[in-house]
Amino acid sequence: MNNARRPRVGHIAFLNCLPIYWGLARSGALLDVDLHRAPPDELSRRLVDGDLDIGPISLVEYLRHADRLLLVPDIAVAADGPVLSVNLVSKTPLAELPASPKVSLTSTSRTGVLLARMLLEQRHGLTPEFATTPPDLASALDGADAAVLIGDEALRVHHDPGGNHVVDLADAWKDWTGLPMVFAVWAVRREYAEAHPGLVKDVHLAFCESVRRCRAEIDEVVASAARWEPFAPAALAEYFDRLQFTLSDRHLDGLREFASRAAGYTDVAPMQEGGPEFFPAGEGTA
């Protein structure tokens, strides 16, 4: 009797993850996974709680729970310079903000929010007061000095700032550190990786192949996204070009740098010596 169970894999149905899933829906790889679609914060929680086996996880959540997770090599959501969709938007230039600016948060993305906080506090010496608002620019800037926008609304404001000042937070991170910014990684539960290394390897290869295929078929990816997203093909092409889906040594340097600077914040544990710890997907480790 065959008791095999498809690995439970998380899926974020956001525009920035489309390229990572593109090839899965073209190669048939989706037939060998039990795909669970949910917002990023819910996927992070499910992975940590053991209700998912493999999935995307915000960098901050990964750092908080690294003891229970292994990084899946090679794939990430990152940018080496502007990312276009993670922005600090303000009515005045950043240099003219008050010492304790009121900053609206419009997203549950913990990594983007912590990045904004680190830049404002550590780099600019400000002591922002944060408050949560609806995700549209008008609501976010109503009674606030600045707003952290993430996702579609951030991308919209990048193209149409309407007189506001827009700081691309991945670009600001690169100015500050010289390194790429890693927003999300893919992780597997240690327990699952130990019990089912072959299945994890299959999923890892399927994602790598999916990203490769997305790059090879980028015109089709753009045309498909343009059918459903509120952006013109040229804007989508630029966005997919800025986004990086790989986790190179340079990206790992950026990840470690972020972990190091984030460790001062109460709920982010310092990374273990020699970290992060990877699922051993390479040849010879099978």
Add this chain to the structure above:
Amino acid sequence: MNNARRPRVGHIAFLNCLPIYWGLARSGALLDVDLHRAPPDELSRRLVDGDLDIGPISLVEYLRHADRLLLVPDIAVAADGPVLSVNLVSKTPLAELPASPKVSLTSTSRTGVLLARMLLEQRHGLTPEFATTPPDLASALDGADAAVLIGDEALRVHHDPGGNHVVDLADAWKDWTGLPMVFAVWAVRREYAEAHPGLVKDVHLAFCESVRRCRAEIDEVVASAARWEPFAPAALAEYFDRLQFTLSDRHLDGLREFASRAAGYTDVAPMQEGGPEFFPAGEGTA
């Protein structure tokens, strides 16, 4: 500004629907739908309530809500003779059952259950008493004369009846009526079909192409299913061969016959004259 929204399409993650979704995960068609996976009864409810646009629906639920739905042409889950996975299982031959047999129901599949009831009452003149039990054979036959099994457990008992008598209900339907049995159809909300005929046509074509591709790649479908399902490749190949995924004129005759015989049961409305009513997917009706 592009306000298009992907059609919300239902997906049953049961073995009998794998062939219908096979090609969607190989052609990239999944990228153009917003796929919602749920158990069949929940998908039926969501479609009728307007929380889904297009999806599979049990024949009985379709007949109950035909005023709000249009049939999607060409696709169905059906059998013209044995289906292997919808069985009446009893300790004694059917002819030796008491006049009021105790019959266990193990599934929420309303069509399979109504089929069993019609056969026992209308064809065999029995007055069964039904009770719901867990889906395994031992629980289902504990204190009962017979059990209606549907799905994996039914298929398992077909291969290993363990001394019990197994009546294949699709085969019994064909003996009784000479016609194929249609278990599920695909339907679209009338409102959605009127507002977005082009999108419905795309989804219809994607499903037709998916079934065609499944037939062309049936060895791969069987190998993929055998990785994850508790059945040997030969049993899966036989099952996918028995299952039919088309809705031909003969299947429609079977559907109408079922509707006619089911209309005596309180919650199933008679089919309208000239029904069922289809989404006009053909050429020239665009």
